Amino acid sequence: MKLEQFSLERMQSTWENVVDINLSESGVRPLSPRELLAGDARAIDGLLDQPLLYTQSNGTPELRSAIAALYPGASESHVQVTNGGSEANFVSVWRLVEPGDEVAMLVPNYLQTWGLARAFGATIREWRLIEDRQGGRWRPDLDALERIVSGRTRLIIICTPNNPTGSRLTSDELDRVATIAARHGTWILSDEVYRGAELDGIDTPSMWGRSERAIITSGLSKAYGLPGLRIGWAIASPAMIESLWSYHDYTTIGPGALSDRLARAALEPATCQRLIDRTRGILRANLPLVEEWLTAHETGFSWTRPEAGAIVYVRYHYRVRSTTLVDRLRETQSVLIVPGDHFGMDGYLRIGYGESPHYVRTGLARLDELLATLPAEERPVSAA
Numbered sequence: 607m608k609l610e611q612f613s614l615e616r617m618q619s620t621w622e623n624v625v626d627i628n629l630s631e632s633g634v635r636p637l638s639p640r641e642l643l644a645g646d647a648r649a650i651d652g653l654l655d656q657p658l659l660y661t662q663s664n665g666t667p668e669l670r671s672a673i674a675a676l677y678p679g680a681s682e683s684h685v686q687v688t689n690g691g692s693e694a695n696f697v698s699v700w701r702l703v704e705p706g707d708e709v710a711m712l713v714p715n716y717l718q719t720w721g722l723a724r725a726f727g728a729t730i731r732e733w734r735l736i737e738d739r740q741g742g743r744w745r746p747d748l749d750a751l752e753r754i755v756s757g758r759t760r761l762i763i764i765c766t767p768n769n770p771t772g773s774r775l776t777s778d779e780l781d782r783v784a785t786i787a788a789r790h791g792t793w794i795l796s797d798e799v800y801r802g803a804e805l806d807g808i809d810t811p812s813m814w815g816r817s818e819r820a821i822i823t824s825g826l827s828k829a830y831g832l833p834g835l836r837i838g839w840a841i842a843s844p845a846m847i848e849s850l851w852s853y854h855d856y857t858t859i860g861p862g863a864l865s866d867r868l869a870r871a872a873l874e875p876a877t878c879q880r881l882i883d884r885t886r887g888i889l890r891a892n893l894p895l896v897e898e899w900l901t902a903h904e905t906g907f908s909w910t911r912p913e914a915g916a917i918v919y920v921r922y923h924y925r926v927r928s929t930t931l932v933d934r935l936r937e938t939q940s941v942l943i944v945p946g947d948h949f950g951m952d953g954y955l956r957i958g959y960g961e962s963p964h965y966v967r968t969g970l971a972r973l974d975e976l977l978a979t980l981p982a983e984e985r986p987v988s989a990a
Contacts, residue, residue, distance in 0.1 A: 609725045612718060614948040626940035627969040632769055632800075632917045633828040634888045634960035637881075642832065642872060644880075649871060656867050663860030664851045665839070672873035673839050677814045677822070683844040686851055687866070689858045691799040691825035691838035695719050697853040698795050698821045698840055699761070703728045707760035710751060710792075714919075714949040716769045719795065728760065735771055737910055737921075744773035744910060748782050759792045767800035767810050770919045770949055770956040772912020774804070777811040784816040794820040799838070800915040802829030802882045805889050810914060814841060821846065828915065830872055830881045837861060837869040885960075889916055892959040892966055899970045905986050906977065916960030919946075921953055923986040924977070928952050931976075938979075939972035 622628045643649040664670070665687025673687070674680040688694040699719050703709060705727025711720055713732045720730060733750040746764075755762065762783060766775040775783070780796075787794050796813035801824060804810060813820045825838030840850055854860075861869075871877060893911075896918050900907045909920040924931065928945035932955070935941050946954030959966050 607725050607727075610721050612721055614717065614944060617944075617948070618942075621936060621942050625936060625942045627965065627972065628942050629958045629961075629966070629969045630942040630944045630956075631958045631960060632915055632956075633833055633958075634803075634831045634885050634916050635962065636833055637831050639868060642868060642877070642881075644877075653864065653867055653871075656863055658863050661860055661863045661866050663854065664847075665861060666866050666870070669837075669866050669870050669873070672870055673841075675873075675875075677812065677841055679815060680841060684841055684847060686840045686842075686847045686854065687861050687869075688825075688838045688840065688854065689861060690827060690833075690836045691797065691823050692718055693854075693857060694823035694825070694838045694840040695795070695797060696722060697850050697857060698823065699723055699726065701846075701850055701853050702761050702793055702795075704760070706758075708754075708756070708758045709761045709763060710754050710759050711763045712746060712751075712765065712768075714768070714770055714951055715763070715765050716797065717949065719763050719797075723761070723763075731759070735768065735773060737771075739908075739910060742910065743913065744768065744771040746775060746779055746783075748779060748786075751783065751786055755786050755790055755792060757790055759790055761793045761795055762787055763795045763797070764813070765797040765800075766813075767798075767803065767914035769797075769800065769915065770917055770944070770954075771910070772800075772915045772917055772919065773910075774810045774913050780811055780813055780816055784813070784820070787817055787819060792819065796820060796822050798822055798824045800828050803885050803889065803916065804914040805886065805893065805912070807886055818843060821850075826869060826872060829885050830878075831885055832868070832872055832881075835865045835868055835872075837865050885916075888960055892916075892961075892963060893918065895963055895966055896957060896959045896970070899974075903974075903977070917956050917958050919954055919956050922955055924980060924984055925986075926980065926984045928955060931955070935973060935976050939976055941969045941972045943969075943973075 670682040670685040735744040822841040827833035944956035
């Protein structure tokens, strides 16, 4: 097995803690343990007194119960706790995909599962989100999914809300995905880690409950503002969860004791709602700042407003490759954003806006400075 380089994560891992301004992140400003526990002395003492032992390797019963409560009808036996949503994705693809399989993947997408499926010997069949500017959203081409799914298709992979577009699939669209999968006995992997980070405050529909062959992955990194806990999960039938647990034995074995304890605190109903409200408040406050900046540069950029997530995916009209533009921005302005190249879409940029307004404005101002230095042959035609 040979893994291809995961370009997005390799870039972020190398530079995100080096640059002055990191607008490559897709979540909001992370909380500290004190902020999470809201100064509750008893909770803080409980954390400090937590034995640093090997916890229940699939997540403590209390944590699995709290996660299950997010999915109507689920129980502890439907939950596998992992180190981040990325590990949940990893063990799911590892468990399902064999050499010679086909995988139908919605793109653009977070390409971890794309690389893993190829490494495990599958052929990727892509179906696209279409930027429907008139409709004001990126919509899935479900007719294309109908055409590519067959008896050879082992897995359909979706991400909703989507990374990088911030779009979300509707209930009807999810039902159609489930129907197509059922027709061919195909599994569905639905990455829902941005669920809860909606700008309109309406929860994104979940694939949970629509198919017996569905695995839903998520975690505390994005909507909850707790990426450093590295707590994720997979939700599926008890039989599949039992199997994923055995695969997890070969990876990180289990979550850290302190992370498990803090995750339980985060998912207490009142705290959970406080964290979701905080995230949505940050998004509503900051997206207008980005859109104001983009509007002031309408010759150079066009975009469809995201529905969720602390990211806006913009098409640019400068005549320079996206990776080249991003490298120059990092080298000359110490600002990091994500090139569309990392999603297989040159001509786009993913800009994160989940930090403080001042931080976001500073990053955009430095991008302004870079754009002002581009030579005439790289500028949009009307601005050259």
